[in-house]
Amino acid sequence: MNHWLLKTEPSVFGIDDLERSPNRTTSWEGVRNYQARNMLRDDMRKGDLAFFYHSSCAEPGIVAIAQIIRAGYPDASAWNPRSPYYDAKSLENKPLWYTVDVQLKQRLKQPIPLTQLREHADDELAELWLLRKGNRLSVMPVSEQHWRFILSLTSSDPITKTGARARP
Numbered sequence: 001m002n003h004w005l006l007k008t009e010p011s012v013f014g015i016d017d018l019e020r021s022p023n024r025t026t027s028w029e030g031v032r033n034y035q036a037r038n039m040l041r042d043d044m045r046k047g048d049l050a051f052f053y054h055s056s057c058a059e060p061g062i063v064a065i066a067q068i069i070r071a072g073y074p075d076a077s078a079w080n081p082r083s084p085y086y087d088a089k090s091l092e093n094k095p096l097w098y099t100v101d102v103q104l105k106q107r108l109k110q111p112i113p114l115t116q117l118r119e120h121a122d123d124e125l126a127e128l129w130l131l132r133k134g135n136r137l138s139v140m141p142v143s144e145q146h147w148r149f150i151l152s153l154t155s156s157d158p159i160t161k162t163g164a165r166a167r168p
Helices: 015-020 034-043 114-118 144-152
Strands: 003-008 025-027 049-054 061-074 098-113 139-142
Touching (some): 003 144, 015 049, 015 061, 034 061, 034 098, 034 139, 098 114
Parallel strands (some): 003 049
Antiparallel strands (some): 049 061
């Protein structure tokens, strides 16, 4: 199982939107960066867990845990001329862009703010993609070690490797 961080702007699609989605599930559409696209297409698998991260807001941070419930498939929003994610170069028989389906597993009782993550940038969270200078990817991997440490920062019941709630 892999772990991920999915970055979104709450003014565009935030945790409240995911929570209101049918079955608390959505397609992670609109990613238009080739490096992130490759991770969606090639690396994300059904069952993987992801931190749901709010960016470009008053207090950026991790607000929830989601699960990948469908591995990478072509992003149909690229073919819809009325979509803000339309790309005329992406064809149905030769797609450029990919998406995955994510489902909300657990909203955190308290968000883990970026400022708190940065406090550990020189030790436990060294090499966390999110904390790299200039990183603007909306999809990024999280190592098992980083995943476990970040879970230890939450006041919510942590989710184990299998996706089940941990028992005290």
